[in-house]
Structures are given as C-alpha cells and as structure tokens.
C-alpha cells in the first residue's frame with residue numbers, strides 16, 4: 038500500500054551455522070520421530086515432541102481479532118451479574134446510535150443485555166423468559182435514553198482522585214519506549230472518580246498510560262461499575278487474555294489489544310527527546326519487533342512446509358516478552374492510540390506506519406488534525422480517528438492552533454471524530470459536554486452523540502457490544518438452522534433529564550451491564566425547550582477562516598467609534614421586548630434604547646435575529662492577560678518568588694508584593710476568545726506556586742494594549758495568597774505567617790496592613806474546609822485586634838459549603854473555582870457533587886445561606902465558556918433554584934462585590950438567542966468606557 042507494499046521485505050539470515058549447532062546441541066527436548074505422522078509432508082524427517090503446540094502456534098500466527106460466531110447467540114452477557122434484576126424502561130426517546138436513529142418506545146434490559154427496543158408487550162417479555170413481577174418497570178415519560186458514554190482516553194484509576202503520591206501510576210519514567218507496560222497493573226479500583234463519572238453517564242473507558250514516553254504501554258478497556266471481586270481485571274471488557282489459577286490463556290478468537298503512543302512535546306519534556314529522537318526511538322522499537330516477527334514467520338514457513346529438520350535447527354519458536362506487544366501491532370491485533378498534536382508529528386507517525394506497516398486507530402488531542410486531513414489519510418491501512426477536546430487548547434505550543442471547529446471540519450473531511458476526556462485533564466463526568474460544545478460549533482447532532490458513544494466503541498473494536506442501543510433479533514429465523522438468534526448489545530444505557538446535546542443534561546439513571554448505578558438519584562425538571570436537539574448558530578465562516586489562517590484566524594475585533602444600529606433585538610438586560618426592536622449606539626453609548634429609527638449616519642447595522650443585549654461577564658481565577666501559552670514561559674509574565682522559600686531578590690526590599698498590573702499583556706488568543714464569548718473583563722492575580730501571589734488587576738479582554746482607553750479597569754483589586762496542604766511548609770506555618778503579616782504592621786508592610794484594615798480584600802486560595810474554618814477564626818482575631826473588618830474572600834473553596842452558615846455570619850464570600858467541583862486533591866475530597874448524586878450543589882447550598890458566591894475558572898482557555906458555566910449552575914439548581922439574574926451575578930456583580938471592583942458596564946450583543954442559550958452567538962461588545970462598538 039502507498040508505495041511500500043511492493044518494496045521487497047528485508048531478508049535476513051535465519052541464523053549462523055554456529056547458532057544452528059548450538060541450538061541442536063542444547064535442544065534436548067527435541068525428539069526425532071521418523072515418519073511418525075503420515076499426514077506430514079514427505080520432506081519431514083523429524084517431529085519435535087511439542088509439534089502439536091508448534092503447529093497450533095503457527096496456525097494462528099496470522100490470526101487477527103474477531104468475534105466468535107457464538108457471540109451472536111449470546112442470551113446473557115459474560116458480565117451479567119447473576120441475580121441482578123431485569124429492567125423495562127417504558128416510553129423513552131431512544132437515540133440508538135444505529136440506522137434506526139431515534140426510536141420512541143421501550144427498552145428491555147435483561148441478563149446484562151439489551152433484549153428489546155421499540156414496541157413490545159408483556160406477553161413478549163414473558164416469552165423471553167422474564168417474570169413480570171421480578172422486573173423493574175421504569176416509566177421514562179418520554180425522556181431521552183442513549184447508549185452509555187464510552188471514553189476513549191482516560192487515566193482513571195492510574196491517576197488518582199484525589200491525587201496521592203502512593204497512587205500515581207500514570208507514567209513510568211524508565212524508558213521512552215516501553216510497550217511491555219500495562220495500565221492494568223496500576224488500576225486502582227477505589228478511586229473517587231468512578232462514581233462521579235458514572236453519574237455523568239460514562240459507562241466504559243479505555244485506561245491508557247500517560248504520554249511521557251513515545252510508547253507508554255498497553256491500555257485496557259473497563260466498565261466503570263464496581264464488581265464483587267473488586268479487582269481491576271474483573272472490570273475489563275473483553276480482555277485479550279484470561280487466567281485461571283494454572284495459566285494465562287489467550288482469548289479465542291483473539292481480542293483487541295490497545296497501545297498508547299505519544300509524540301511531540303511530552304517525550305521531549307520528560308526524556309529530553311527532540312522530535313528526531315522520539316521518532317528514532319519508535320523506529321528502533323518497531324525494528325526490534327519486526328525482527329522477532331520475521332523470525333516467527335520464517336519459523337512457521339518451515340513448519341508449514343514440514344521442514345522439521347530446519348525447524349529443529351531453529352530451536353524454540355521465537356518469542357520476546359519485551360517486544361510481543363509490538364509484534365502484535367505488526368500482526369494487526371492492536372488498536373493504537375497515539376497522543377499527537379501537530380502536522381510535523383502526524384507526518385512522522387504516518388511515515389512510521391508506512392515503514393512498518395501498521396495502522397493507528399486514533400490520534401489523540403491532535404489539535405492540528407483539522408488542518409491536515411489529507412496527511413491523515415496517508416496513514417497505513419486506514420485513516421486514524423481523531424479523539425479531541427472541544428475547547429481546551431493553547432495550554433502548550435502544540436495546542437496553540439487548536440480550533441473549536443475541528444470536529445466539524447474533520448467530519449466534513451470524512452474523518453471519524455471522538456470527543457475524549459483525558460481524565461483527569463478534563464473531568465470525564467462531563468465528557469458529554471465536549472459533545473455538546475462540538476455540536477454547538479457545528480458538528481452534526483448525530484455525529485456529536487456518536488463521538489462519545491458508537492464511534493469510540495468502534496475505535497475500540499467493541500462496537501459489536503458497546504456504543505449502540507440495539508436488541509437481539511429474537512424472531513429472526515436463520516433459515517439453515519431454524520434457530521433464533523440474538524445480538525443484544527451490552528445493557529449500558531443512560532436515561533437523561535433532557536436532550537443529551539442540551540446544556541447541563543444530567544443522567545437520571547445509568548445502567549451498566551443492566552445494573553442501575555445511581556441509588557436514589559436526584560433529578561431536576563428541565564425546561565421543555567431542553568427536550569430536543571438544541572438549535573445552534575451558523576459558524577461556517579469562522580470554520581473556514583480557521584483553516585484559511587492555518588489555525589490562527591485573526592481574533593481582534595473591528596472597532597466602530599461611530600453609530601451602530603442593532604435591529605431585531607429580542608431583549609435588553611434581560612427585559613424582553615414584546616416585539617423585536619431596534620437599538621442605536623453611538624461611540625459605545627446606547628443613545629436610543631427601543632423602537633429606534635436607524636439614523637442616516639449609521640456606520641453599521643447588526644441584525645440580532647431576535648437575540649439579546651446583555652451585560653458583559655467577568656472571569657476570575659486564570660491568569661488571563663498574564664500568560665499566553667501556559668507551558669511556554671517566554672509567552673508569560675512568569676512566576677512570582679515564593680517569600681516563604683526565600684530567594685526574593687533583595688532589591689525588592691522588605692515588602693515584595695508583586696502587582697499583576699505590571700506584567701499585563703494584551704491581545705492574547707484565550708483573552709480574545711473569551712471577549713468574543715461575552716466575557717469583557719478578567720480579574721487576574723500574579724501566578725504563584727507559593728504562599729503569596731500578590732495584587733490582582735482588572736483588565737478589559739478586548740483591549741489591544743495597556744495604553745488604550747479602558748484597557749486597565751482597575752490597577753489594584755485584591756491581595757492574593759494561597760494556603761493548601763501538601764506544600765513544602767505546613768498549613769500552620771502559612772497561617773502563622775499570615776497572622777504575623779496581618780497583626781504586625783511592620784512585618785505586613787503596606788498591603789497586608791491595608792488588608793488588615795479592610796482597605797483591600799484578602800483573597801485566599803483554599804479548598805479545604807478545616808483551613809477555611811481556621812481562617813474564619815483568624816479573621817475574628819484580626820478584626821478584634823485591628824478594630825476593623827478584614828474583607829476575606831475564599832477562592833477555590835471546594836469544601837466551603839460545609840461552613841455555609843459560619844461564612845454567612847462572618848460575611849465572608851466565596852469564589853468557587855472551578856464551578857463544577859472535582860476532587861483533584863485531598864483538600865477537595867469532601868466536594869459536593871450535585872445532581873444526580875446529591876440534591877444540592879455547593880453553589881446552591883452557599884446561596885441558600887446568603888453567602889455571596891462568585892464562579893471562577895482554573896485555566897485561561899475555559900474563560901470563553903463562562904456563560905455556559907453559569908447557565909449550567911442555574912439549570913442544576915432546578916426550576917425553583919437559581920434565577921437567571923442570580924446566575925448572571927455569579928460571573929459579574931457578585932465577583933465585583935467580593936473583590937471591591939466597579940467594572941464598566943460593557944454590553945454584549947448576542948445573535949439568535951439570549952446569553953445562556955446554545956442558539957446564540959456573541960457578535961459585538963458595546964463599550965461606553967472604551968467609547969466604541971467592537972464587532973466580531
């Protein structure tokens with residue numbers, strides 16, 4: 038294929054005479070049986086004692102994974118848990134993943150399988166051998182049901198939640214190519230993430246080693262549900278081998294194996310391997326495997342020809358425990374998952390696959406894949422699928438050209454699209470959100486759902502049992518045998534509270550192997566509009582530009598300092614108009630706010646198509662305006678000195694508090710994307726990995742440089758410090774330092790003195806409730822001593838809900854970062870997950886106690902998703918919960934109140950819908966402070 042197949046295969050000698058003699062001399066196991074088997078060819082002179090074994094080894098040498106014909110007859114799953122009840126889900130809207138499309142009807146789950154889909158009656162259920170009185174009947178009331186979510190890229194169980202040194206098994210650091218390692222050997226079955234991710238509808242995940250090395254090791258596919266045995270092995274789906282107490286037995290027929298490869302920056306960073314080194318390491322490894330494979334092939338060629346004397350001379354069947362996994366790659370038995378981002382890396386891997394003749398199942402992350410579809414199609418064998426994030430990009434150089442339009446563009450190029458979590462990089466509980474965003478940015482609805490169900494199942498080679506809602510065919514007559522057959526998929530299904538592509542869709546129940554996973558789930562009623570595929574904006578032009586500009590389309594808005602008319606405006610500041618109206622703006626000021634006549638001197642007319650004008654949002658928590666590419670220090674302000682560790686340059690004097698305002702940079706891509714998504718301002722603190730961060734600044738995300746009018750909204754906002762467990766010095770040391778800085782004016786210097794006197798907010802980044810309680814006591818102590826009120830704000834604040842009444846009494850507000858919690862570290866282990874696991878989320882608990890709550894983000898790329906974060910928080914709280922106004926306040930006025938800033942009232946124009954809706958797209962920012970309208 039592609040010019041390589043016709044090239045002669047390299048020939049190598051099968052062994053020198055010396056080796057041959059040595060082999061003969063040492064093989065005492067060989068027994069020469071002249072003419073022992075009349076079925077062997079005449080050339081046969083001798084048969085080794087284990088010749089049957091050799092024959093069967095050689096007979097299966099070219100076997101590739103397949104499905105046993107008996108699989109189609111299965112009436113119960115190999116994972117069926119005896120005694121688990123059958124379930125009849127009635128009146129569901131079933132997205133089947135198959136040609137059947139959407140079926141309105143029932144699903145019967147029994148013996149771990151999907152038994153019926155569609156219309157059936159009690160008699161048919163009885164005929165299948167299910168007793169109605171032992172059956173759980175669930176009335177779905179029209180709710181959406183999908184196949185369980187399949188995550189093609191997860192480190193769950195090898196990378197721990199909460200992260201603990203003793204459970205970090207993601208990356209071996211012992212070699213750049215280690216195909217012999219197996220994720221299975223490191224999978225912790227007690228991890229907190231299983232339950233959390235199941236509660237988001239994830240039922241199956243491929244657990245792969247990390248990307249430190251070019252070959253990180255083998256992956257294994259498991260179901261997330263707990264098993265009675267509690268072992269990693271008992272969670273596996275179709276493991277390639279089994280063990281029984283007296284041996285390891287390969288599965289027959291063969292099953293798929295998985296291998297993790299990586300290229301680009303990660304091997305570079307960990308092994309100091311340039312891209313040249315990485316590809317060379319891969320070629321060396323594959324060459325070793327090729328040598329073993331060729332020896333095996335040559336050996337079996339002799340066996341097949343009955344040349345047993347030659348076989349004897351070769352000795353034992355050539356095997357290598359080190360390289361056998363790569364030999365299996367070359368034999369077409371492995372689905373390779375390759376972490377690879379850039380055109381240059383795809384090019385290297387595509388050449389590698391053609392040199393050694395093996396296919397790659399999927400490129401992962403692959404932020405530049407959409408720019409090079411034709412290159413991907415040159416991969417040996419078949420075009421790799423692309424497994425990606427929706428909007429997580431720019432965190433390192435090779436992710437810099439990532440585009441939210443990549444799923445759409447790739448699909449249009451006929452390339453299979455998978456959305457993956459890389460858990461815990463993204464919390465796989467919300468993997469469906471990746472599909473929702475891909476759909477929002479233009480991926481077809483069915484492909485978006487397939488991207489987290491049937492497509493990953495196919496890439497795993499498990500689409501005969503996972504990723505679809507398909508029943509057996511119990512009444513199909515196989516003419517020849519007169520038998521009934523069934524091909525029921527695994528009973529992994531999710532019942533959703535809204536259409537799965539609508540924002541905030543949450544499972545009301547998750548079945549794995551037919552077993553309901555959520556005990557007493559909490560479900561909120563969702564608005565009826567959320568029960569259908571959301572309408573989404575047209576991003577066709579934006580997608581074209583992304584390709585045209587090689588992944589870096591210009592993001593700078595076009596300013597208009599004259600007159601701009603917005604027509605067809607549906608609402609203004611959440612006040613809906615009875616009929617769409619026209620609003621006129623001049624130099625960024627609204628000069629006519631309803632039923633306006635478009636003036637003659639209008640510079641631009643913007644049709645909002647019933648959309649909205651709404652105040653701009655504020656982002657907090659990520660270093661927007663300070664960092665462009667996280668992993669590239671030359672693109673950022675840098676990291677401040679850690680005062681507790683010393684080494685602060687003496688030239689900074691005795692009060693070395695750093696100001697973010699001094700390090701600001703503008704026009705960054707994450708900043709501009711946030712701006713183009715309705716986030717007009719950021720409050721950013723200096724980046725610190727130590728105790729004191731410094732003073733935050735409030736900046737306009739649309740400004741081109743700091744000298745522009747309105748670019749810096751407030752030069753100094755708050756004083757930021759960090760207190761966490763697991764730092765080099767103890768929590769109590771940091772508390773002691775803080776006490777001294779606040780109580781001893783000389784030690785505290787200008788800024789801690791101001792904080793003590795309540796002249797500037799003190800923002801403490803803290804996740805753990807016990808530390809927060811200590812801080813509340815300290816605040817009391819300081820307030821008493823200083824005679825004023827410390828304006829304490831707790832950021833991150835994962836466990837703050839536990840102290841809600843005390844926080845309210847002390848008038849201490851919190852900023853939850855991130856808005857949807859994940860127990861990344863021990864300090865966060867008591868996080869409140871929210872529905873469906875708990876009725877309330879931390880946001881709603883805190884708000885109910887009248888604590889002022891803001892929401893923040895951890896990484897700059899996610900600032901653009903702020904409006905969805907707040908909409909989600911409101912949806913999650915139910916119809917009686919968080920109002921739209923309160924949700925809006927979470928990322929605007931509450932942050933301003935907590936941090937004591939008064940930001941300019943920029944107004945965002947949304948086309949085609951309101952701010953919280955997936956149907957809308959921001960098209961302009963009206964800025965009175967900057968005296969302009971920025972058009973996108």
Ligand SMILES: *[C@@H]1O[C@H](CO)[C@@H](O)[C@H](O)[C@H]1NC(C)=O
Nearest residue numbers: 127128129176177178179180
């Ligand atoms: C199915 O549920 C829908 C939505 O609740 C309802 O309108 C319809 O009547 C139900 N159909 C049956 C057969 O129960």
Ligand SMILES: *[C@@H]1O[C@H](CO)[C@@H](O)[C@H](O)[C@H]1NC(C)=O
Nearest residue numbers: 280281282283284285286287
């Ligand atoms: C386990 O598997 C081995 C290899 O196939 C077989 O020889 C042995 O009989 C099996 N033992 C049991 C207890 O099933």
Ligand SMILES: *[C@@H]1O[C@H](CO)[C@@H](O)[C@H](O)[C@H]1NC(C)=O
Nearest residue numbers: 841842845884885886887888
């Ligand atoms: C919160 O404030 C509201 C309105 O002021 C009040 O009715 C309610 O009782 C307060 N809740 C708590 C828990 O203090």
